[in-house]
Amino acid sequence: MLLNNLIIRKNREINILKGMLSARIEEREVIIEKIKYVMEELEELIFIENEFKRKIKNFTMEELSQYNGIGNNLAYIVIDGTVYDVTGIKEFVNGNCKFPLGKDATEVFYSCLKGDRDTLRKARIVGVLKE
The missing domain is CATH 1.10.287 (Helix Hairpins)
Known part of the structure; x- marks a missing residue:
């Protein structure tokens, strides 16, 4: 953007x-x-x-599910079709909100973080979700 x-x-x-x-x-x-x-x-x-x-990589939901933060896996989420690496970012991984790692987290982002783009800027964009 x-x-x-x-x-x-x-x-x-x-x-x-x-x-x-x-x-x-x-x-x-x-x-x-x-x-x-x-x-x-x-x-x-x-x-x-x-x-x-x-x-930028195009992710399917199946590919995205591998990035669930479990074990040595990185933690990725999707917000509005964009895939973010949130590995190690406490607001997403260990914060008050329960973000579904390796899944679409758009609803949680808007309901729990109220669409806070400053928090989202801490994450690195790694791709987009394929339709």
């Missing part, structure tokens, strides 16, 4: 600079250099986004 927002902002910046090209003829060279710089940043953000997407 963050990368997507940055890409949108860079596109807006390019559009503003393009608009300035026709209004400020005397500054064309400077504006063109700024556009080149923003384009390089945009290309880098798109590269990062593509790398991120390649590292």
Whole structure:
């Protein structure tokens, strides 16, 4: 989501600079250099986004069930279709809420943690749930 927002902002910046090209003829060279710089940043953000997407795994519910935190298994949960690694995060593993590890925990997240995104940011995104 963050990368997507940055890409949108860079596109807006390019559009503003393009608009300035026709209004400020005397500054064309400077504006063109700024556009080149923003384009390089945009290309880098798109590269990062593509790398991120390649590292994201698509999980079935059966695959997800293996990540139940039992023994040496990692602890994964699904919230709104996104798979999070919550291994060692007390709010999810040993907290007051009883999160179903290796399963969809969307309902528990919203009922017990009231959708607290700050707590969710402690977890690492590892994939998405296949439909």
